Every structure is written in C-alpha cells, then in structure tokens.
Amino acid sequence: MNYSVCFEDKRIGFTRTAPSPEPGVAVLEGGVPLSIAKVLQIVENNKELRIISSDPGRDFDAFCNLFARVEAAGGLVTDAGGRVLLIFRNGRWDLPKGHLEPGESPETCALREVEEETGVRVAATGGWLVHTLHFYQWHGVWTLKRCWWYRMDAGEGCGRLAPQREEGITRAEWVGPARLPELLSGSFRSIREVFVRAGYLDRE
Template identity: 50%
Template sequence: MYEVFVNDYPIILTNILTKEVKHKLFLLESVRMEEVIRQLTKGEIECAHLYDPEAGQLLKKFQEKMPLVVAAGGLVTNEAKEVLFIYRNGKWDLPKGKLEKKESIEEAALREVEEETGVKKLKLGPLLQKTYHIFKRNGTYKLKETHWYGMTSTYKGKLKAQCEEGIEKAEWMKPDEIPEALRNSYANIKVLFAN
C-alpha cells in the first residue's frame, strides 16, 4: 500500500478491496487521474482508493499515469534537539528539492538543505521514508517522490532562507513548537512526525 497526497487529500494505492465508507474505489488500470484529482479538490470525495490486484506493481502502474519527479530532503535536528523548518507558500515545510543530473539522492538531500536554509556541517543519517504527492506544473500533473533523510548539524550560524525559491523563513523550532507548525503544514510532512 502507498499513500499519495493531493494537497491534504489522500490517494491510497492498494491491492486490497475494502467496503467503501469514506472513500471511492477506482481501478488503477483504467482510472483517469485528472478526474480523481478533480473530485478530491472539489470535496466530492475525502479519499480515493486506486485498486490493482498486483501489490508489487502498484507504484509502477501509478507512475505510468503521470511523470515522476524524484526529490530529496532532510528532517534536520541540532544539538538542542530543535528541528529545521522552512516557510513557503503560506505553509511550514521541510527543506527538499529535486535531484540534479548525475547526483545521488543523498547528495541532493544535503545540497538542498544547505541551499534552502544556509545550514552547514550537515551529517547525513538514515533514510526515514519516502513520501508521495501530486503537483501541477505548466498545466501537467506530476508525481513527486521525496526521499527524506534524518540529518544532524552542529551549525550555529545565521539561517538564510533561499528567497529565489520562494522561501520566506528558515527556522529552528523547539520540540514544543512543532505541533503548532504542523497544523499549518502539508500531509506528507505530518507523516514524518507521526512515527
């Protein structure tokens, strides 16, 4: 099973048939993604389940429906156990961005965090998870697969938000400030803090 978000609305890729209660079931093989996205964003449905009997093929078949963009980012903590957030498009987010040519996912994660926030002395930790969300660019829906890494930093310098990427702020947040920030964040970011 995979969870893909359209804003805060989930699309569940599944090989298990369940009784429809708060979701609508579509066959992955024949679904028109524009129609699913329209129904979700218009509030006609709360959740969409895209069914295919082959569990191992769910993501592959879904990726055939729209172009895939691979990105990487970090959930960065400092010595004070604060977490690094960015503020962009009116929401709190974590630093991330798409891979450049011939760049590994790990290299992209470190580069994007430093570029978007100015934080240096980054130490890459484990892959925490991958999240998926759909966005629209130049009239085309795309699927973004983001690889999230745990990271640490001993950096004590000034944070520098990457304005040219639309980032208004970069901030270290104390653990007790994070729940408030997550109330104004994206569903795929909230997933990282649910564990």
C-alpha cells in the first residue's frame, strides 16, 4: 500500500479500491476530514483501517498534516553469518534508530545511531532500504515520525555489543533469520515493515 502510516501495532492505509472483507480490517469511506481521535477509535478494536478515496494521496497528506513532524534514521545490520542485529527496548524487540541532528544527513544519522545504541561501528551503509511512518503522542503532542532505514554490513572489528541502557535498551543481540518471526511478532508494525521490505518476513 503506497499510502500508509502505523500506530503501535496498527496500520492505517489509504487506497482507491475497497478490499475484500477480512477479520480485523475496518473500512472507511474517505473524502471527509479525518481526526486523530476518530482513527484511534476505529483501530482500537481492529488491526488495520483502510480508507477508500478517489484521491488517496490527497487524503493521506491531509491526515499527516494533523501531526507535528520529526525525522529519524536507523539501520538493518547483518553480520558475515547472516544474523541480524536487534535491540530490546522498553519490552519490545526493535532496530537501532534515532532522530536526525541539525544538519545531519539520514545516512550519517543511521550510522551514528547504530553505534550509539549497540556499540557496533559500521563504516558505510549498503544503501537505502525503505521509509516508515508512524505516529505517537509525545509530551501531549501527536507526532508523526518518518524513519529512513538503511542496510548495513558489519565487518570484522566492528565492536562488541554494548546496549545503550540510558535509552531504555537492555539487550543487543545478533539473531538468526529463523528466530525473527517469533521475536518480531510483538514488535511495532513499522519495525516489521522494515523486515518485510528486506525479505525476512512475509507481508501482513
């Protein structure tokens, strides 16, 4: 879905055509102003909301304009054995990421955040992977975060794992692909989207 945004484990998508009925998927006709409160009320008891619109891009932009905006970047890091670097933050498995600093490029931010949050130093990315969008409430302000995700390969001497505990990270681990579906089942939807794009998980 080209126009979608996540909230915790939910997804809100904007599309031209009505989907076939699916359990846990609510459908709403677009073309009328949306409020954050209305969207939250609908997704409370559903895993997904699809908004049908003659102009999905227009309605998607209008919804995104309800939020304050922040930019972030992070990395999907693999080692020579094909394992993926995960962190455990605030009770969920996650990927290292963080906000862009003033004047910082997304790629530089992603490399910096990986090192700060895990102790792993990567000299360069393997290229941009995907953007994710998710919204949350921060100090009473509804905020929309766009995160730039990059592939990264960790070579020899990349540093020992050192989770950044002051950021709520209690573990940093190299995880084999076979364990990813189980560990990521409780992760935020936007994080699972990164693994879908990278080919580790099936599309939900």
